[in-house]
Amino acid sequence: MSEYQYYEFLALDRPLTDKQSAELRSLSTRAEITATRFVNEYHWGDLKGDPQKMMERYFDAFLYLANWGTRRLMFRLSRGVLDGEIAGRYCYTDAASVVGTHDHLIVSLQGGPAPLTGAQKRTWVRRRAWAKSFSSS
Secondary structure (H helix, E strand, C coil), rough: CCCEEEEECCCCCCCCHHHHHHHHCCCCCCCECCCCCCEEEECCCCCCCHHHHHHHHCCEEEEEEEEECCCCEEEECCCCCHHHHHHHHHHHHCCCEECCCEEEEEEEEECCCCCHHHHHHHHHCCCCCCCCCCCCC
C-alpha cells in the first residue's frame, strides 16, 4: 500500500509576510505556499515542521489526513474568543486538546486510525473545497 499524507494550513487573520513564506519554504521545496496557505502532499516522507509550532507561529487553521486513517484539525483562536480553562475541561485527551500561547488558544481535534474506504478517500481528497469556505485565496 502506498503512503499518502495531506497537510493544509490557512492564515485567516493576517497574510504571511515574505520572511514567513521564506521560513516555510525551508520546510518544503514542493509545498504550495501563498500569502494565506501552505499545502503539501506526501507519498513518501513527512513534513519537516511541527504542525503545532507552525500553528503557533503562522496559521489559524490546519487540516491533516493520512491514508491509514489519521485525521487532525486545529484552530488557533484569540484568547478572548474561548476561555482556556473551560476549554481545558473538555479538551484533555489525544482526541481533543487545547494549548495556550500568550495571545491564542490552539484547539486540536484528532481521529483515527481507522483506514479510509475508497468513498471516504474521494470525499477527503476534495480537500481544497474546505479551505475555500474560509478564504478566497
